Amino acid sequence: MNGTRHEEFRAYVAERGPALLRAAMRLTPDRTEAEDLVQAALAKTYLAWDRIHDRAALDGYVRRAMANTQISWWRRRKLEIYPTDELPDRPVDDHxxxxxxxxxxxxxxxxxxxxxxxxxxxxxxxxxxxxxxxxxxxxxxxxxxxxxxxxxxxxxxxxxxxxxxxxxxxxxx
CATH class of the missing domain: 1.10.10.10 (Winged helix-like DNA-binding domain superfamily/Winged helix DNA-binding domain)
Structure with a gap:
């Protein structure tokens, strides 16, 4: 990615970062995981930057990447969770x-x-x-x-x- 495109991407992230984090917080209630989700989606966007010709569609591209990444993470975690006869000792937050x-x-x-x-x-x-x-x-x-x-x-x-x-x-x- 040349310098101009790099600056264009940096400007996009600086301008839209807070809104993208709010969108990620709708996908996961954990702020740290939401921040990771934004970073992962922005990394994918950075790699595809030259293929995204319609700059007005950037938010949609990043949000789709966040949704796909979150689904992938959820599926991976789902395989790591096994049923047990013992209930956890810690209470579950009531939201x-x-x-x-x-x-x-x-x-x-x-x-x-x-x-x-x-x-x-x-x-x-x-x-x-x-x-x-x-x-x-x-x-x-x-x-x-x-x-x-x-x-x-x-x-x-x-x-x-x-x-x-x-x-x-x-x-x-």
């Missing part, structure tokens, strides 16, 4: 509350006006800076800030979320 909160948050997001929902998704799910969100939506940075502020306030006031909604994560930019 029910986290699932309930995720469902409630999804419903609360759908109750937001579309502009607030889209702004929140771009800002926190896609991990875009306020400037990037403003550019994508064709509005000022101040409009993005006020829209996010109003949306978060509505989510905090949403009775279905209760006291469990702390607000969005701190911005990365």
């Amino acid at each position: 029910t509350r986290r699932s309930e909160l995720r469902d409630a948050l999804g419903r609360a997001l759908r109750r937001l006006p579309e502009r607030q929902r889209v702004t929140l998704m771009l800002r926190y799910y896609e991990d875009m800076s306020e400037t990037e969100v403003a550019h994508v939506l064709g509005v000022s940075v101040g409009t993005v800030k006020s829209t996010v502020s109003r949306a978060v306030a509505r989510l905090r006031d949403d009775g279905a979320l209760g006291d469990d909604f702390p607000g969005p994560p701190p911005p990365h930019s």
